[in-house]
Amino acid sequence: MLTLEEAQARLLALDPAQEAIEIECQSALGRYLSRDLTALRTQPAADLSAMDGYAVCGDGPWQRVGESRAGMPFAGSLAPGQCTRISTGAHMPTGSDRVLIQENAKADSNLIALAEGEDPPPPGRHVRKAGFDFGRGDTVLAKGTRLGPAQLALAIAAGHDTVPIVKPATVQVLDSGDELARPGSQCGADQIPASNGTMIAAMLAPHVGSVQLLGPVPDDLPALAAALEKADHPILVTSGGASVGDHDLIQRALIDWGAELAFWKVAIKPGKPLMVATRRRESGIQVIVGLPGNPVSSFVTCFLFVLPLVRAVAGVSDPLPKAETRIASEDLPAVGSRREFLRAVSDGARVRLAASQDSSALLALAAANCLIDRPAGAPAVSAGEPVPVYMLQNG
Known part of the structure; x- marks a missing residue:
């Protein structure tokens, strides 16, 4: 098995x-850049005042000869002993080299002097120099950057009204099993509601363009073949039928459909039967990720594999989940040959196990907000020791 x-x-x-x-x-909020974004302009394009006051030339007192406002610069130039009224963000007039802020000035008609006890501002004081933020041709945002509010403002300030992204992936989800009943329908004693498809779609929805449900489909090769004929999106996620039982038919159905197995089985618990296949089409490769049918196994493998895949397709430069450290509130047993991901609840600095670790226990899964990562062969952990966890967006 693969690690x-x-x-x-x-x-x-x-x-x-x-x-x-x-x-x-x-x-473009929440999308990721598909390439570096360079500035089409310099910011600021000219020297600007950082404060309200007076743009001055030389030593005072100064004769006021005009005004420079944001968007309406002073048209002339200043000689020594002259100044203009200036507002924050306005162009510094030619000849000016500093700003005397309003609080430090004393005005007598058009004669401006230092207020009593104030020192003259040094050259360059309260001036935003041209290009101090960025210059034309500078890389302002790197490929793979997530576009939040500040990044979008920066892109616009750099001269862009559009940004390059990878078109979000569209995903189809096919859940299969003879025991599955459509959500909301009357279940017999031998049936359970088909919840995996909706669960997986909800996990993926914030990261993709759209998610389409194709199931539930019974464990029947003709029914699976008919469902697969509708699977024309770049990514297909299946749930159920990926193991080795007599009625686990997903592998066979995929191969009959023209898919090629990339790998099968990973040394993790839950989620060992994970399967990945590909199918070549004129429009490019189609990736199929086969998840186990138990809901917890399906959730954990979707978190560890399908979410990183759709994030990578969206342009995320580092799509894998990141572990954080918490303090165990209870003893944890030693781990066997497979790496374990325990459903748990973190209340901040500490973490405790969810009520059940059974791979079908949805009540415990719904209460969990993290997974404790227990490496294969790890020794027992005592309460009070640190453990790595992956935080979940799970309610």
Whole structure:
């Protein structure tokens, strides 16, 4: 079996074809740049005042000869002993080299002097020099940067009204199993509501363009083949049927459909039967990620594999989840040959196990807000020791 890191690396090396597009800045919140963004202009384009007051030339007192306002610069130039009224963000007039702030000035009609007890400002005081923020041609945002409010403001200030992103992936989710009933329908004693498809779609929705549900589908090759004929998006996620039982038919159905197995089985618990396949099409490679059917296993493997995949496709430069450290509130047992991800609840600095670690326990999963990462072969942990956790957006 592959280790977690080996499997993640092999999955992320696959490259479902996605189109690079330009979108308006006002629509780009939360997207990621597909290439470096360079400035089309210099900011600021000229020396500007950082304060309200007077732009002065030479030593005072100064004769006021005009005004420079933001958007309406003084048209002339200043000689020694002259000044203009100036507002924050206004152009420094030619000949001026500093700003005397309003609080430090004394005005007598058009004669401006230092207020009593104030020292003259040194050259360059309260002046924003041209280009101090960035210059034309500078890289202002790197490829893979997430576009938040400040990044969008920077892009616009740099002269852009659109930004380059990778077109968000569209994903289809197919959950399968004879025991699955459609949500809201009457379940027999031998059935359970099909919840995995909605769960997976909800996990992926913030990171993709759209998610379409194709199931639930029974454990039947013709039914699976019919569902797969509708799977035309760059990424397909299946849930259920990926193990080795007599009725686990996903692998066979995918191969009949023309997919090629990339790898199968990862040394993690829960989630060992994870499967990844690819299918070549004229429009580019299609990536299929087969998740186990137990809801907790499906959730954990979606978090560790499918979320990084869709983030990578969206342009995230470092798409893997990041571990944080918490203090164990209870003893944790030693770990066997497979790396374990324990459902847990963190209240800040400390973390405790959820009520159940069974891979079908949805009540405990819904209460969890993190996964405790327990490496394969790790010794027991005593209460009070630090453990790595992955925080979840899970309610």
